[in-house]
Amino acid sequence: MTFNRRMFLLSAVTAAFSARSWAEAGNPFGLPPGEAGQQNDLSNVIKPYLAVGPYEGDRHRVYMFLSYECPYCEQTWYGLGQWGSTLPEPFRFVYVPVYTGNKRSDAAATGYYVVRDLAPSRIGEYNRLAFDTARHAKTADDYIGVLRRMGFNRDAVKASLNKQQTRDRIARAMMLARNYRITATPFFAVGGRYTTHAGFTNGNYQMLVQLLNGLVSDVVQGK
Template sequence: MFTRALAFLAATVLSLSALAAAPEAFEGHEYTRLKNAQPVATGNKVEVLEFFWYRCPHCFQLEPGLNAWVKTLPKDAQVRRVPAVFRDDWMPGAKLYYTLEQMNLLDRLHHKVFDAYHVENINLNDPAMLGGWIAKQGVDRKKFEGIYNSFSTQSKATQGAQLATTYAISGVPAFIIDGKYTTSVSMAGSQARLFEVLDQLIVKARAERGSKKPAK
């Protein structure tokens, strides 16, 4: 009787696990395969590109969930954020991102930039407002402005804009997995489903690389 009870319990657990498993992502609806795969910048790791814009409300809403999901990534996957530039007024946000990256301040200030735009209603596109805000964050304003206005930062922002063009990105947030697949919240239908689709595409990309899942 005890053995039968254990068998029943095990079967129940397996059934619940099957029910809890995410359904397979639907190609052509929840994601698409790119006609021309592009090289990635992450070496042996599966690349997950996120195209975003600091002033995009959908990017702002996605950020908490995205940060939580990033912490669950397998060791052989890496997220790269790329600020898209579709118009001239998107360039200041791109330059801001790459300036923070070069100053190793993204971990501390990336989310605060989103909050400044969307919660505090601060126009960081205005150089004077940006300079005052960055100083309040305890950052050397002169050093920041020197990097922000540098040729290297402008070049990084321009390269990011060109990358969005290469992948034919028409809106943000959008994701490219290993240079082969594209998906988004609108394609997946919800934030929760987006992360399920991303997980599955990482698995697909790993298999196509001929790699094994890394040990935890």
């Protein structure tokens, strides 16, 4: 086992090109369209969310929990990130890669936090490469290879993994997944008060965006 791999697995324990094609096709936020004939009306959907918390520290956060080995996450991360950039201040949209105990997918999640530390402006690049790698990845080393392809050397990765801030971010990601009781990916938490996912909207991501907008409005209004 290589040093880098050991560090990745230790960090995990201790602590899309397809989406862009939708955007180029003119779909709102680059999200995949619903099935033919599918309605975009939430009025017939009974309580399409769950109440949680409240976690006041997350009041101005919208979390997207994702796995790099989830095809639905690959299809939607970019478009939902574009939607997240339209949130009113002081809200922030935050990707949270999930840790499952699977060494391969946990290494992918750890890679995200290394890039967030070393080059946060390149998170989008890492996401695209990691989702692409997931199609053929066999071991954790495949995701370490993503960092090499991005130009990060062994010493820089080691230093990042040894930083308390990186370890804290990984530990927080695990805590958030526990707090919000993640049952599927992609999975969303809004304002420390609500959780939802596309299962509530029959896989219709256009409708899911409507729902997320409504939940953000409820938080703003203090409902």
